[in-house]
Amino acid sequence: MSNPIPSYLPEMPLYKKAIEIIILSRSISTYLNQDLAYLKPDGSEDTDIYFSGDIVQQSTSLAPEIVNAEMERHSDKKYKHIASLERLTNLLYKNCKRLEKSHSNGRDYLPILRRELRKFRRLQHTWMLTL
Secondary structure (H helix, E strand, O other), rough: OOOOOOHHHHOOOHHHHHHHHHHHHHHHHHHHHHOOOOOOOOOOOOHHHHHHHHHHHHOOHHHHHHHHHOOOOOHHHHHHHHHHHHHHHHHHHHHHHOOOOOOOOOHHHHHHHHHHHHHHEEEEEEHHHHO
């Protein structure tokens, strides 16, 4: 079984920001899905609906990667988690940009998520220096 997360983690700025991003991306995705769930006049679906699911899936993976990196004893494995976290952050950012072009009122909230991702990246950089 996995170890419990360290007691200091919920207070860590990077971890807190990851949780905020999960909540924000879920809210935005719910909003987007209401607009994107309808079929187009030709009967096809809006492919942007998949990106809205991607932002939820990717944001949900941020916090576990932070926990894994914090708890990992071996530096090479620690850096795999850090690289994964960077990849997820970049994918999230790209998917936000894609969704901003969607035909949904929810796209107005995506710049907020991107702004939070930029803050997350800054926190991530500082955090990496402490590992």
